[in-house]
Amino acid sequence: MIxxxxxxxxxxxxxxxxxxxxxxxxxxxxxxxxxxxxxxxxGGALLGNERIATNFETKNLSPSLKxxxxxxxxxxxMLTRTLKGITLSMGVGxxxxxxxxFIALILGLLAATMxxxxxxxxxxxxxxxxxxxxxxxxxxIAFALGxxxxxxxxxxxxxxxxxxxxxxxxxxxxxxxxxxxxxxKKMGKSRWWIAVKHILPHLIPQFFIGLMLLFPHAVLHEAxxxxxxxxxxxxxxxxxxxxxxxxxxLSTGMWWLAFFPGLSLLIMVRAFDILGDHLHMLMDPxxxxx
Amino acid sequence: MRWIKWIKNxxxxxxxxxxxGLSWESADFGGAETGSKTVLEVEDLSxxxxxxxxxxxxxxxxxxxxxxxxxxxxxxxxVVGSSxxxxxxxxxxxxxxxxxxxxxxxxxKYNGKELTLQRQAMLRGNEIALVPQSVNYLxxxxxxxxxxxxxxxxxxxxxxxxxxxxxxxxxPEVDRFYPFQLSGGMARRILISTAIVSDAQLVIAxxxxxxxxxxxxxxxxxxxxxxxxxxxxxxxxxxxxxxALKIADKVAVFYAGTTVEVAPIExxxxxxxxxxxxxxxxxxxxxxxxxxxxIPGAQPMxxxxxxxxxxxxxxxxxxxECSIKQPxxxxxxxxxxxxxxxx
Amino acid sequence: MLLEAQDIGFRxxxxxxxxxxVDMHIAQGxxxxxxxxxxxxKSTFGRILAGYEWxxxxxxxxGGEPLPTAGYQPVQLVFQHPEKAVNSRWRLGDTLKEGWVPxxxxxxxxxxxxxxxxxxxxxxxxxxxxRFCIARALGPKTRFLIADEMTTMLDAITxxxxxxxxxEIAKKQNMGILVVSHExxxxxxxxxxxxxxxxxxxxxx
Numbered sequence: 001m002i003x004x005x006x007x008x009x010x011x012x013x014x015x016x017x018x019x020x021x022x023x024x025x026x027x028x029x030x031x032x033x034x035x036x037x038x039x040x041x042x043g044g045a046l047l048g049n050e051r052i053a054t055n056f057e058t059k060n061l062s063p064s065l066k067x068x069x070x071x072x073x074x075x076x077x078m079l080t081r082t083l084k085g086i087t088l089s090m091g092v093g094x095x096x097x098x099x100x101x102f103i104a105l106i107l108g109l110l111a112a113t114m115x116x117x118x119x120x121x122x123x124x125x126x127x128x129x130x131x132x133x134x135x136x137x138x139x140x141i142a143f144a145l146g147x148x149x150x151x152x153x154x155x156x157x158x159x160x161x162x163x164x165x166x167x168x169x170x171x172x173x174x175x176x177x178x179x180x181x182x183x184x185k186k187m188g189k190s191r192w193w194i195a196v197k198h199i200l201p202h203l204i205p206q207f208f209i210g211l212m213l214l215f216p217h218a219v220l221h222e223a224x225x226x227x228x229x230x231x232x233x234x235x236x237x238x239x240x241x242x243x244x245x246x247x248x249x250l251s252t253g254m255w256w257l258a259f260f261p262g263l264s265l266l267i268m269v270r271a272f273d274i275l276g277d278h279l280h281m282l283m284d285p286x287x288x289x290x
Numbered sequence: 291m292r293w294i295k296w297i298k299n300x301x302x303x304x305x306x307x308x309x310x311g312l313s314w315e316s317a318d319f320g321g322a323e324t325g326s327k328t329v330l331e332v333e334d335l336s337x338x339x340x341x342x343x344x345x346x347x348x349x350x351x352x353x354x355x356x357x358x359x360x361x362x363x364x365x366x367x368x369v370v371g372s373s374x375x376x377x378x379x380x381x382x383x384x385x386x387x388x389x390x391x392x393x394x395x396x397x398x399k400y401n402g403k404e405l406t407l408q409r410q411a412m413l414r415g416n417e418i419a420l421v422p423q424s425v426n427y428l429x430x431x432x433x434x435x436x437x438x439x440x441x442x443x444x445x446x447x448x449x450x451x452x453x454x455x456x457x458x459x460x461x462p463e464v465d466r467f468y469p470f471q472l473s474g475g476m477a478r479r480i481l482i483s484t485a486i487v488s489d490a491q492l493v494i495a496x497x498x499x500x501x502x503x504x505x506x507x508x509x510x511x512x513x514x515x516x517x518x519x520x521x522x523x524x525x526x527x528x529x530x531x532x533x534a535l536k537i538a539d540k541v542a543v544f545y546a547g548t549t550v551e552v553a554p555i556e557x558x559x560x561x562x563x564x565x566x567x568x569x570x571x572x573x574x575x576x577x578x579x580x581x582x583x584x585i586p587g588a589q590p591m592x593x594x595x596x597x598x599x600x601x602x603x604x605x606x607x608x609x610x611e612c613s614i615k616q617p618x619x620x621x622x623x624x625x626x627x628x629x630x631x632x633x
Numbered sequence: 634m635l636l637e638a639q640d641i642g643f644r645x646x647x648x649x650x651x652x653x654x655v656d657m658h659i660a661q662g663x664x665x666x667x668x669x670x671x672x673x674x675k676s677t678f679g680r681i682l683a684g685y686e687w688x689x690x691x692x693x694x695x696g697g698e699p700l701p702t703a704g705y706q707p708v709q710l711v712f713q714h715p716e717k718a719v720n721s722r723w724r725l726g727d728t729l730k731e732g733w734v735p736x737x738x739x740x741x742x743x744x745x746x747x748x749x750x751x752x753x754x755x756x757x758x759x760x761x762x763x764r765f766c767i768a769r770a771l772g773p774k775t776r777f778l779i780a781d782e783m784t785t786m787l788d789a790i791t792x793x794x795x796x797x798x799x800x801e802i803a804k805k806q807n808m809g810i811l812v813v814s815h816e817x818x819x820x821x822x823x824x825x826x827x828x829x830x831x832x833x834x835x836x837x838x
Contacts (some may be wrong), residue, residue, distance in 0.1 A: 023348075066823055140693040179718040180715065180717065180718050180719050180720045180728075181684060181716075183710075183712075183718055183731075183766075183769075184731060186683070186684070186685075186705075186706040186709060186710070186732075187705055187731050187732035187769070188703065188704040188705040188706070188732065189731070198720055201720075201722040201723075202722060205780075303802050342635040361774070371788070372760070372787065372788030372791070373758070373759050373786055373787075373788075374758050374759065375788075474671075474672075497724075529786075529788065531789070532818075570778075572790055573788065573789050573790055574789075576788075576789040576790040576792065577789045577818065578789075578793075578816070578818040578819040578821070578822035578823075579818040579821075579822070582796075582797075582822050583793060584790050584791075584793035584794035584797060585790055585794075586744070586794070588744070588758065588760055588761060588791065589745075589757055589758060589760070589788070591757070593756070
């Protein structure tokens with residue numbers, strides 16, 4: 001191994017090494033994101049209910065040191081409400097995205113390994129779901145299931161799988177014609193053995209990256225349908241509920257009611273996005289050595 | 291200014307350009323005729339890649355180490371080596387198209403002047419041309435005639451392109467073909483046309499004949515011979531010694547990222563006794579039409595290079611000093627060798 | 634035991650016929666060369682013999698029986714590019730043992746080092762990977778080996794190394810080999826009989 005610092009001193013026709021290499025930067029970003037996200041989520045879960053108890057002495061306060069996000073018309077601390085709302089939304093989003101990713105994995109595998117008929121059905125389903133706007137399908141499903149937590153999770157899970165299914169199906173199709181798979185058949189290995197031992201290890205990175213990139217979508221869509229009133233019930237401290245309730249008070253000049261929760265939601269979603277992108281970079285061989 | 295000088299160089303060959311700054315190795319090496327001019331001179335070139343080893347550890351992989359090579363005007367140099375010997379990377383280093391994680395040390399001189407990244411960008415496609423391996427290097431959505439014309443910087447582009455196509459028996463309708471419509475032989479002629487119309491002084495052909503039928507190989511090699519007759523320096527990269535011997539003036543043998551020997555082609559005959567380096571000899575004797583005699587061992591990977599001479603672990607002539615320090619290139623019998631024991 | 638191809642015809646979907654009326658046979662212990670210009674269907678024919686493609690016309694038989702469809706195949710094929718023929722996410726030791734467990738003497742003869750077992754495919758050279766692919770295909774149940782440009786990508790020294798070992802094993806196990814290559818010198822050196830596909834292929838002149 002050669003000392004990289006010593007090499008840096010030498011004349012080179014281009015390219016200087018940054019202080020951290022790319023992989024280190026990526027990992028640092030990933031760690032920061034995980035710390036940030038988990039502290040928000042865990043914080044929200046651990047916070048007590050006393051700050052969101054109704055207290056008319058502190059109602060309608062604009063942001064201050066004591067209440068950084070202000071308080072609402074019932075005197076509840078908006079920071080606490082936002083944190084709790086985000087925790088709930090994230091939980092719902094994660095659960096839904098995970099279910100969705102597993103649906104994608106199974107359908108993708110089925111489409112690519114079970115023959116023409118299965119492939120036609122799955123491709124048709126993918127096209128069908130992609131041709132309907134997410135939100136419309138989501139509302140239909142959630143509404144049909146009677147709304148609430150169950151409706152939202154199932155709704156989000158059943159609308160977010162198509163794009164990842166496509167990716168996985170394409171990957172499997174490509175792998176199936178790979179020489180090492182064909183050789184494996186000639187070594188007497190069964191279809192099932194090949195799928196598990198040869199194909200699955202190639203899908204795992206795709207699966208995790210897909211899952212990470214699904215989170216933000218799932219969270220936003222959960223918030224959206226809750227905001228529209230088809231999602232979680234008003235008794236649950238979801239971020240969508242906070243936003244929709246706040247709408248009524250915006251005209252009275254209480255901008256903080258919607259501004260901070262909305263901004264927090266965006267930041268959280270963006271953090272997940274960054275996390276997914278960086279994981280992608282870490283696992284994708286095209287970026288691996290830069 | 292640069293191009294005026296260049297035109298002078300090209301069209302007034304009788305007046306030898308100054309060879310100031312050139313080392314003895316390249317200035318007079320291989321020059322059968324007097325006044326021959328070194329077009330390309332590579333000295334002590336090393337190319338390393340930064341790669342991740344495990345987790346966060348980065349490691350320098352030396353894929354080319356202290357490589358020396360020189361080509362004169364009108365000369366064909368064949369670069370012969372197995373895959374992984376670094377021959378394609380040499381071409382990429384000369385053209386300045388190495389990936390970002392590569393770092394380069396040593397010097398590459400073109401017409402006696404150091405090749406910087408800017409000069410490389412300026413020269414490639416004009417004075418330095420690449421003949422790539424396949425049609426995949428052509429733009430699939432552009433008619434081939436137009437693609438060839440983009441390389442023509444001065445004069446009537448259409449006339450020049452037609453003339454070159456005529457010379458290679460490419461009919462006028464071929465101008466309007468898209469790459470997918472070309473047959474293998476036509477594609478080869480088009481790829482070579484792109485190099486010719488650019489008025490290149492240095493043509494680098496990277497494995498131009500793999501998987502081609504013998505007649506097509508002959509034809510392709512003929513084009514390179516023609517180019518060199520017009521004063522071009524041609525670097526033919528191949529893993530096939532036979533192809534190399536058909537047209538080259540001299541052969542550079544690559545092993546594990548360095549030149550172990552440069553020899554005139556006449557040395558590749560009989561039992562290989564005229565060759566200098568033990569690896570070249572072994573390579574020659576392993577050909578099916580010669581002895582088909584293997585030697586044990588394998589070419590080391592870039593992440594696992596031996597300390598001293600890169601060939602020492604497989605060499606029957608190796609002594610203890612061979613495994614301490616890599617021998618320097620030295621001149622030997624009208625050629626070059628990187629071996630202390632060669633005679 | 635004979636590996637026989639009778640009246641083979643093959644084309645991709647509605648494309649032109651690549652092979653038509655091709656007859657050929659290899660006996661056990663025989664080393665036969667298959668030559669022809671590029672694109673003449675040499676590789677396709679090799680794939681048909683090894684059961685990688687099914688012929689549209691004619692049939693391939695091994696000892697009079699059709700090729701088996703399950704289990705370890707008695708006709709094994711080694712490809713030109715070993716990088717594609719091994720799973721990039723498997724350590725090479727696992728790849729080696731996929732079909733059978735080669736004994737130490739074979740590995741030694743092929744120059745495969747124990748230390749390579751723990752490595753990933755991108756850590757070895759093409760020549761080293763090809764040794765793994767060959768060892769994998771030389772199981773005790775292998776009766777015939779189709780070598781489709783098996784050493785084309787390798788340097789002459791590695792090529793000679795590998796063929797010397799393969800010939801020796803073929804003799805010991807009484808294995809038949811079809812050498813598919815465009816290199817006349819190699820074919821002349823290795824084979825006792827040479828087939829020119831352009832001559833036996835009725836669809837092409």
